[in-house]
Amino acid sequence: ETGVTQSPTHLIKTRGQQVTLRCSSQSGHNTVSWYQQALGQGPQFIFQYYREEENGRGNFPPRFSGLQFPNYSSELNVNALELDDSALYLCASSLVGDSGNTIYFGEGSWLTVV
Amino acid sequence: AQSVTQLGSHVSVSEGALVLLRCNYSSSVPPYLFWYVQYPNQGLQLLLKYTTGATLVKGINGFEAEFKKSETSFHLTKPSAHMSDAAEYFCAVSLTGANNLFFGTGTRLTVIP
Numbered sequence: 001e002t003g004v005t006q007s008p009t010h011l012i013k014t015r016g017q018q019v020t021l022r023c024s025s026q027s028g029h030n031t032v033s034w035y036q037q038a039l040g041q042g043p044q045f046i047f048q049y050y051r052e053e054e055n056g057r058g059n060f061p062p063r064f065s066g067l068q069f070p071n072y073s074s075e076l077n078v079n080a081l082e083l084d085d086s087a088l089y090l091c092a093s094s095l096v097g098d099s100g101n102t103i104y105f106g107e108g109s110w111l112t113v114v
Numbered sequence: 115a116q117s118v119t120q121l122g123s124h125v126s127v128s129e130g131a132l133v134l135l136r137c138n139y140s141s142s143v144p145p146y147l148f149w150y151v152q153y154p155n156q157g158l159q160l161l162l163k164y165t166t167g168a169t170l171v172k173g174i175n176g177f178e179a180e181f182k183k184s185e186t187s188f189h190l191t192k193p194s195a196h197m198s199d200a201a202e203y204f205c206a207v208s209l210t211g212a213n214n215l216f217f218g219t220g221t222r223l224t225v226i227p
Contacts, residue, residue, distance in 0.1 A: 002157070002159075004157075031213045032213070033213040033214060033215075035215075035217075040220075041219060041220070042118075042204050042206075042217030042218050042219045042220050043158070043204070043215070043217045044217070045214050045215060045216065048213050048214050056214045058214075090157055090158065092158075092213055092215075093213070094213040102160065102163070103148075103160070103213050103215065104160075105150075105157040105158040105159070106157050107156055107157040108156075108157050
């Protein structure tokens with residue numbers, strides 16, 4: 001049990017639609033990141049939020065966006081869905097300033113785009 | 115820039131045998147290194163991490179890894195494999211220790227009874 005919960009666990013969307021995935025971070029964690037894990041691949045870093053602002057981004061287009069709320073929950077929004085967006089989306093929370101900075105992952109949201 | 119190479123996408127070992135999963139990294143600065151395990155249809159669980167200090171790192175479930183700067187390696191080992199070790203294993207690197215990990219492509223471990 002990591003203390004990071006994600007919803008929904010599974011969803012199916014149509015190409016061109018928009019999706020919002022949600023994450024509730026471990027209590028007190030001030031940093032949250034999102035990762036995309038395509039089938040058979042390692043997770044890829046999408047972006048990181050610290051104190052409600054994006055402060056790092058991987059190689060993902062602007063149609064991937066996020067929000068972090070004061071209670072350290074967060075959202076990942078993907079617009080204009082493409083078939084290749086089908087993947088497991090993982091949320092990870094951590095506490096900046098924690099020596100060693102342990103990162104805790106949720107169990108992910110499976111997105112299928114048809 | 116950083117990268118991670120995991121040698122062997124699939125590794126099979128007999129129950130009770132040594133487990134060795136290989137990870138090499140490239141990094142422009144001293145890295146933070148991690149090993150995660152992923153069971154089917156689940157998220158990632160941290161096995162162990164190297165930040166600074168002792169280069170031999172012990173983790174959960176009997177796993178350990180050694181940071182070898184000269185070889186840019188961080189191989190994962192376990193003396194005796196158990197059936198419950200069957201899973202996907204990911205090596206990851208971070209330049210800052212922050213929550214922006216760069217993962218390898220993973221190694222699927224199969225344990226043969």
